[in-house]
Amino acid sequence: MAAKELSPAEIEKRKKALASPMTAKIIKYGARAQVKVFRLTNGRVGNRWRIGAGWKKPVPTLLLDHVGRRSGTVFTTPLLYLEHGDDLVLVGSQGGLPKDPQWVANLRATPETTVHLKGGRRDVRARVADPEERGRLWPLLVDLYADFETYQATTDRVIPVVVLTPR
Secondary structure (H helix, E strand, C coil): CCCCCCCHHHHHHHHHHHCCHHHHHHHHHHHHHHHHHHHHCCCCCCCEECCHHHCCCCEEEEEEEEECCCCCCEEEEEEECEEECCEEEEECCHHHCCCCCHHHHHHHHCCEEEEEECCEEEEEEEEECCHHHHHHHHHHHHHHCCHHHHHHHHCCCCCCEEEEEEC
8 A cells, every 4th residue: 555645735734733742742642541551451452553554454563662861761662563574673753753753762872672562572672774774674664554655755854764683
């Protein structure tokens, strides 16, 4: 399923909406709610994303633990993921916001971490895909969740792709 092509006017409208402080709050509190529900049900609820392109084609979600690079605090973020062999692949899109999500920088600083999947957890080591690997993974990610292409069209940054390898 391909993402809908956005006109320049639609891209500008989306950028303006993303710049709203309310957008960041919605993302923050929505993520907190999903983490609580996922944990309470051991992933039976909250393990599929059914918003946007995920409405007709639900996308698997996991909980990513990451250590704040300045605070040392452990944070947990719900994210869509792609299984690629033994690896799990994440997209640092943050809905097309202008900056990478904090979890990307946190994983660069402390790559050893844990993810929580439906029914269990897995210890992993994170790395940001280089441009060549990203180029191979990106079409698979867009096939998984077509809105990733819209997010890339909306932002001026290259959205990072993060690969989690079992450890």
